[in-house]
Amino acid sequence: MLTAHRLLEEIIASLRNVIAPAIADPYPKAQAYMTAVILEFVSRQVEERQDVPHEKEQILHNLFADLGSLLNEKIPASQDPDKEARLCRLIEWLYTEKERLGPETFNTLNQKVRTTLRQLLDQELKIAGKAE
Amino acid sequence: MAKSTQEKIVGYLQSKMPQAKDLSLSQFTHSPGGWSHEIYIFYAHWKENGQDVTRGMCLRKDPGVGLLRNLSDLKEQYRVMQALESTAAPTPKLYWYEEDTSLLGGPFFVMEKVEGEVPNPWSKVGKQYYAEAAKRGKLPRSFIEALASLHNLDWRAAGLDFLGVPAPGTDFALREIAKWESLIQQSLRKPEPVLTEVLMWLKANAPKTQRLAFVHGAYRTGNLIVKDDAIAAVIDWELQVIGDPMYDVTYVLSDLNREGSPLLSCLVEREFFIDHYQQLTGLTIDFETCRYYEILYMMRSTAFWLSASGLFAEGKNKDLRLARTTYSVPVVLDMAAKALGF
Numbered sequence: 001m002l003t004a005h006r007l008l009e010e011i012i013a014s015l016r017n018v019i020a021p022a023i024a025d026p027y028p029k030a031q032a033y034m035t036a037v038i039l040e041f042v043s044r045q046v047e048e049r050q051d052v053p054h055e056k057e058q059i060l061h062n063l064f065a066d067l068g069s070l071l072n073e074k075i076p077a078s079q080d081p082d083k084e085a086r087l088c089r090l091i092e093w094l095y096t097e098k099e100r101l102g103p104e105t106f107n108t109l110n111q112k113v114r115t116t117l118r119q120l121l122d123q124e125l126k127i128a129g130k131a132e
Numbered sequence: 133m134a135k136s137t138q139e140k141i142v143g144y145l146q147s148k149m150p151q152a153k154d155l156s157l158s159q160f161t162h163s164p165g166g167w168s169h170e171i172y173i174f175y176a177h178w179k180e181n182g183q184d185v186t187r188g189m190c191l192r193k194d195p196g197v198g199l200l201r202n203l204s205d206l207k208e209q210y211r212v213m214q215a216l217e218s219t220a221a222p223t224p225k226l227y228w229y230e231e232d233t234s235l236l237g238g239p240f241f242v243m244e245k246v247e248g249e250v251p252n253p254w255s256k257v258g259k260q261y262y263a264e265a266a267k268r269g270k271l272p273r274s275f276i277e278a279l280a281s282l283h284n285l286d287w288r289a290a291g292l293d294f295l296g297v298p299a300p301g302t303d304f305a306l307r308e309i310a311k312w313e314s315l316i317q318q319s320l321r322k323p324e325p326v327l328t329e330v331l332m333w334l335k336a337n338a339p340k341t342q343r344l345a346f347v348h349g350a351y352r353t354g355n356l357i358v359k360d361d362a363i364a365a366v367i368d369w370e371l372q373v374i375g376d377p378m379y380d381v382t383y384v385l386s387d388l389n390r391e392g393s394p395l396l397s398c399l400v401e402r403e404f405f406i407d408h409y410q411q412l413t414g415l416t417i418d419f420e421t422c423r424y425y426e427i428l429y430m431m432r433s434t435a436f437w438l439s440a441s442g443l444f445a446e447g448k449n450k451d452l453r454l455a456r457t458t459y460s461v462p463v464v465l466d467m468a469a470k471a472l473g474f
Contacts, residue, residue, distance in 0.1 A: 001458050001459070001461070001462075002441065002444070002445055002458045006445075007455060007458075010444075010450070010452065011452065013450075014450070014452055018450075082323060084322065084323040084324075084325055085323040087323070087325040087328075088323045088324070088325050088328040091325060091328045091329050091332055092328065092332060094332075095332040095333075095335070095336055098336070113329065114329065114472075114473075114474035115474070117325055117326045117329055117469065118469060118474050120325065121326055121462060121465060121466055121469055124462035125462055125463070125466060127459070127462075128458075128459040128460075128461070128462040128463055129463070
């Protein structure tokens with residue numbers, strides 16, 4: 001997801017360079033330029049949310065701790081510091097090893113992964129959930 | 133002073149029609165629709181053999197950094213439409229394909245401007261338009277007939293096998309997954325584990341194709357020109373494949389394309405679509421396969437939005453409509469997750 005600051009920066013540029021110059025009527029034209037000015041101030045007031053990445057980090061930590069105790073050596077070792085990337089590799093591994101793991105183990109592990117995925121999605125939907 | 137796009141197009145048309153005198157354009161519009169290509173619509177006027185001639189034209193240009201990146205091939209679109217000209221499928225007549233990128237900054241082709249309208253099904257006005265047409269009954273019937281005309285097409289005889297013919301079995305679904313996964317790989321800026329799960333599930337559960345047909349790939353209102361309550365032309369030839377006709381059927385049946393309307397594609401009663409489509413094609417709709425393709429479409433939508441927001445993030449495209457799609461990725465992944473039961 002793009003950061004709030006990057007998006008504000010782009011919206012300001014669009015207001016200044018695309019929208020305002022195309023408006024002929026002086027009043028809405030002034031409003032467009034002033035919106036760009038105000039958004040520059042707003043941009044300095046806005047801080048990116050930290051709760052979402054923190055929550056996601058915790059959710060992923062819990063999953064890997066849980067799976068580690070369940071499977072020990074069966075899970076492929078990954079040095080990737082990015083836990084989401086590690087989860088991607090784990091999902092791929094589970095499907096690749098599905099036959100060998102057997103349906104019961106696969107389903108148990110897949111269910112745990114899916115529970116985590118739902119929790120991660122819910123975090124992202126705090127921001128992206130339908131607004132209109 | 134640099135020539136405007138309009139002046140360049142006049143020069144190009146003049147080179148293609150040296151007999152045309154006093155060539156000029158009117159109602160020149162750079163269409164805001166279409167995220168993959170630049171579309172210009174205009175009327176060309178000229179004198180020929182002492183007669184005044186007017187012809188509506190549409191120019192479709194590859195901008196180089198379209199939504200589908202290297203998955204979109206303008207030359208292929210032209211070849212497909214060329215092949216369809218001699219079939220029952222309603223498509224615009226083609227005029228010229230131009231590879232020379234020095235003319236407009238990218239390859240382009242010029243085709244007939246089909247008279248009619250393309251109401252936007254996502255707008256309130258468009259929804260109202262289709263809802264009223266649904267009550268009259270003629271347009272929904274035409275919608276199904278145009279789709280059936282594609283699926284009943286002898287695609288080998290039409291020369292469409294250059295698109296690639298999937299092997300029997302699961303090859304079609306796996307090819308589609310591979311195609312969209314390649315767009316995801318080009319666009320991905322951070323790991324998306326939900327998408328990984330969806331992709332792995334799709335690969336593990338690919339259905340066997342029962343019959344191959346010529347598939348549009350995005351058959352819905354908004355990609356169809358309507359005139360006198362009938363489909364005058366099927367447009368947006370970007371995603372066509374030889375594949376499972378259920379792929380198009382799913383797109384019609386999908387909730388993704390009706391945004392709260394009880395009507396399929398905001399136009400057609402579900403039962404009527406099923407009955408009439410089956411009657412016209414002789415096919416039986418396989419709802420289990422459709423359920424699979426609906427999840428594949430959710431993955432495909434995710435690929436679209438990742439590509440769009442990626443192009444914006446990379447600074448390759450400044451259109452704010454693309455920026456907005458950064459918020460669409462989790463929403464469509466949420467739909468896929470729910471469809472998979474989590």
